[in-house]
Amino acid sequence: MASVPSLAASLQQRVSAALTAAVPSADGADPLLRRSDRADFQANGVLGLAKRSKANPRELAAAVLAALPADELIADIEVSGPGFLNISVADAAITGNLAARAADDRLGVPTAAAPGITVIDYAQPNVAKEMHVGHLRSSVIGDAIVKILRFAGERVIPRHHIGDWGTQFGMLIQYLIEHPHELDHSAAADADGEASMSRLNRLYKSSRTLFDTDEEFKDRARRRVVDLQAGDQRTLEMWQRFVDESKIYFYSVYDKLDIAIQDEDIVGESGYNDMLAETCKLLEDSGVAVRSNGALCVFFDDIKGKDGEPVPLIVQKADGGYGYAATDLSAVRDRTGNLHASTLLYVVDARQALHFRMVFETARRAGWLTDEVTVRHLPFGTVLGKDGKPFKTREGESVKLEDLLDEAVARATAVVQEKGEKIGLTQEEIAANGTQVGIGAVKYADLSTSLGRDYIFDLDRMVSLNGDTSVYIQYAYARTRSIFRKATADQQAAAHPELPLAPAERALGLHLDAFGDTLAEVAGSYEPHRLAAYLFQLASLFTTFYEQCPVLTADGGPDQVANRLFLCDLTARTLRQGLSLLGIRTPERL
Ligand code: ARG
Numbered sequence: 001m002a003s004v005p006s007l008a009a010s011l012q013q014r015v016s017a018a019l020t021a022a023v024p025s026a027d028g029a030d031p032l033l034r035r036s037d038r039a040d041f042q043a044n045g046v047l048g049l050a051k052r053s054k055a056n057p058r059e060l061a062a063a064v065l066a067a068l069p070a071d072e073l074i075a076d077i078e079v080s081g082p083g084f085l086n087i088s089v090a091d092a093a094i095t096g097n098l099a100a101r102a103a104d105d106r107l108g109v110p111t112a113a114a115p116g117i118t119v120i121d122y123a124q125p126n127v128a129k130e131m132h133v134g135h136l137r138s139s140v141i142g143d144a145i146v147k148i149l150r151f152a153g154e155r156v157i158p159r160h161h162i163g164d165w166g167t168q169f170g171m172l173i174q175y176l177i178e179h180p181h182e183l184d185h186s187a188a189a190d191a192d193g194e195a196s197m198s199r200l201n202r203l204y205k206s207s208r209t210l211f212d213t214d215e216e217f218k219d220r221a222r223r224r225v226v227d228l229q230a231g232d233q234r235t236l237e238m239w240q241r242f243v244d245e246s247k248i249y250f251y252s253v254y255d256k257l258d259i260a261i262q263d264e265d266i267v268g269e270s271g272y273n274d275m276l277a278e279t280c281k282l283l284e285d286s287g288v289a290v291r292s293n294g295a296l297c298v299f300f301d302d303i304k305g306k307d308g309e310p311v312p313l314i315v316q317k318a319d320g321g322y323g324y325a326a327t328d329l330s331a332v333r334d335r336t337g338n339l340h341a342s343t344l345l346y347v348v349d350a351r352q353a354l355h356f357r358m359v360f361e362t363a364r365r366a367g368w369l370t371d372e373v374t375v376r377h378l379p380f381g382t383v384l385g386k387d388g389k390p391f392k393t394r395e396g397e398s399v400k401l402e403d404l405l406d407e408a409v410a411r412a413t414a415v416v417q418e419k420g421e422k423i424g425l426t427q428e429e430i431a432a433n434g435t436q437v438g439i440g441a442v443k444y445a446d447l448s449t450s451l452g453r454d455y456i457f458d459l460d461r462m463v464s465l466n467g468d469t470s471v472y473i474q475y476a477y478a479r480t481r482s483i484f485r486k487a488t489a490d491q492q493a494a495a496h497p498e499l500p501l502a503p504a505e506r507a508l509g510l511h512l513d514a515f516g517d518t519l520a521e522v523a524g525s526y527e528p529h530r531l532a533a534y535l536f537q538l539a540s541l542f543t544t545f546y547e548q549c550p551v552l553t554a555d556g557g558p559d560q561v562a563n564r565l566f567l568c569d570l571t572a573r574t575l576r577q578g579l580s581l582l583g584i585r586t587p588e589r590l
Contacts (some may be wrong), residue, residue, distance in 0.1 A: 004108025057083030111153030116342030126163030170225030193252020294318030412438030444470030
């Protein structure tokens with residue numbers, strides 16, 4: 001493992017030193033180095049510095065330039081415009097740096113010097129309920145963030161805060177007690193998630209009907225809630241059956257989504273039951289929460305309803321019941337106090353923003369969250385239908401996640417079918433590709449939009465070969481593999497820093513070199529869409545390179561062939577690593 005600083009980082013350091021040499025008081029000033037179309041990089045930091053030190057910006061730029069002689073890194077440097085520095089790096093430096101990356105398993109990407117413990121709350125469906133498209137985002141985004149953080153060296157503890165507790169279970173359990181065979185199934189069908197969900201749905205509907213029409217059943221259901229909360233053995237056993245049945249279903253959907261969930265990370269709302277009373281007592285004793293009309297509430301000066309009345313966080317209802325807030329507060333205590341988290345992340349729908357704001361503020365007042373702990377709600381937007389409204393079926397029901405995934409795979413299979421046959425893939429291989437492309441497309445569409453934004457679920461666009469899609473990137477990867485299959489035995493990838501680079505090679509090379517910097521940024525900002533954008537650009541730059549620079553028939557001789565193969569190989573590895581951090585597979589032949 002050898003981490004490789006990017007050329008941009010090395011350059012940043014040099015220009016920074018040159019700024020200080022030109023204006024000693026500028027120590028630590030940011031040269032504001034950016035990639036640029038004019039040269040490779042442009043440094044804009046001289047302008048601000050000139051303003052602050054009342055110097056002429058072009059003269060100051062010239063002084064910085066004088067302190068930055070051309071060398072093995074910098075091929076060319078000039079002052080332009082009002083005082084920018086245009087900097088081109090040497091071809092040999094680009095290839096040399098990439099060779100160092102290629103020699104490392106991690107492509108030269110460093111791991112965190114001081115990793116912390118991040119507890120991330122994501123993929124939290126609800127027991128006995130169908131998963132819908134809203135559950136997609138939390139799972140896909142959360143899974144990507146877990147992978148990105150782990151790659152960066154962070155210790156990550158996932159928490160799937162599933163909805164597995166509450167008064168609605170009284171009705172279900174009572175019904176199951178009265179109809180004990182409704183959840184029976186043969187051992188053979190054990191792992192069939194769809195069958196599990198339809199059993200749960202059937203049971204839900206029947207119990208609901210009874211609940212709405214039979215007053216006596218309603219009473220028995222209400223009493224069952226009390227039994228559940230009191231921890232009655234038989235009631236808990238029935239409740240556990242719902243949880244187990246639902247897990248079969250969850251796992252089947254996550255399997256389809258190609259997302260790995262560990263059983264020990266599923267700590268649902270019920271997992272905090274033992275802490276709820278204590279959480280309330282601590283809040284009440286410390287005065288953080290007060291009784292208001294019998295309910296235990298926390299008030300906030302700046303949170304008011306439309307009528308101007310304060311909107312409290314209700315920790316315990318007047319009837320003694322604990323709600324969503326009590327559970328989340330107890331979860332904070334557990335995650336900071338027992339799991340020793342240094343960072344808490346919540347990948348949850350933007351519509352819960354107020355809830356989390358109140359929970360975090362309450363936890364701060366109670367001392368469960370200190371300044372040492374970073375806490376972030378990562379709110380995501382809504383998935384919309386083509387009509388721009390929240391995605392629903394024609395009947396107005398939310399769309400089942402499984403149906404959506406199946407359709408994505410079917411569409412993707414149609415897209416890869418023809419080419420697949422042309423390159424001689426078996427139907428089995430085509431089907432496998434269709435799955436990887438279809439699921440990849442759904443994930444990529446989700447991850448390539450910035451988290452907070454809504455997006456339109458449009459399968460036609462998602463599986464399109466042209467445009468900002470995962471299949472475009474997957475094709476670029478497959479193309480690199482096909483080049484290697486066509487290479488003769490003496491055509492091997494090898495870096496040749498002594499060779500001059502064509503413009504498309506430089507552009508590709510400089511972008512490859514930015515992989516580690518991009519990952520660092522993404523891990524720091526929890527913004528997977530930046531990684532998606534990076535990979536799409538990488539695939540585009542590779543496509544241009546492929547069109548402009550023949551690889552196996554390069555006219556510069558065997559060394560140039562080797563160097564271009566080297567660029568293909570590093571591109572392939574970077575695409576594969578990057579997509580895998582987004583949870584997207586890379587078929588070898590497409
Ligand atoms: N189960 C909830 C839902 O489906 C999401 C849970 C979010 N996490 C939390 N700690 N509150 O909306």
